[in-house]
Amino acid sequence: MNVLKYLFVGFVFGIVLTKSEAVSWYRIYEMFQFQSFHMFGIIMIAIATGVVGIQIIKRKNIKDIDGLPIEILDKERGSVRYWVGGIFFGLGWALVGSCPGPIFILLGAGFWPVILVLFGALLGTFLYGLVKDKLPH
Numbered sequence: 001m002n003v004l005k006y007l008f009v010g011f012v013f014g015i016v017l018t019k020s021e022a023v024s025w026y027r028i029y030e031m032f033q034f035q036s037f038h039m040f041g042i043i044m045i046a047i048a049t050g051v052v053g054i055q056i057i058k059r060k061n062i063k064d065i066d067g068l069p070i071e072i073l074d075k076e077r078g079s080v081r082y083w084v085g086g087i088f089f090g091l092g093w094a095l096v097g098s099c100p101g102p103i104f105i106l107l108g109a110g111f112w113p114v115i116l117v118l119f120g121a122l123l124g125t126f127l128y129g130l131v132k133d134k135l136p137h
Contacts, residue, residue: 014105023105025097032094081136096120 021027022042031039056062057070064070093099096117098106103121106114 013101014108017102017105018109023098023102023109028093028097092121092124 017023020042022039027036027039030036054072058072062070089099098114098117100121103114103118107118
């Protein structure tokens with residue numbers, strides 16, 4: 001029964017992303033061509049929501065589902081790894097027209113060719129796992 005609430009939130013998240021056209025390849029293409037504010041607006045709202053949510057969690061000492069305090073560690077100052085990771089993520093997003101979350105939404109909506117994108121994302125994650133100890137972190 002505990003899993004149902006997570007499935008419900010996932011369905012609502014998928015519906016919101018679909019209705020806002022955040023999973024649309026055309027909208028993503030427009031964003032990377034700087035032709036439309038649509039996706040930038042969605043991203044800015046997500047960032048603002050995250051900032052407000054993190055501040056509420058930190059200031060109100062909100063507990064997790066098990067009643068334990070939520071610990072949010074400070075990130076390192078910007079470094080090369082964030083730039084390189086961001087560039088790889090952005091290039092992948094631009095090339096396939098989808099970031100990881102919408103891959104599952106598009107599959108759920110019946111866009112079966114996206115299974116190739118999912119396979120590529122999983123392969124890339126696996127390859128990173130193989131070489132991560134050799135990379136500068």
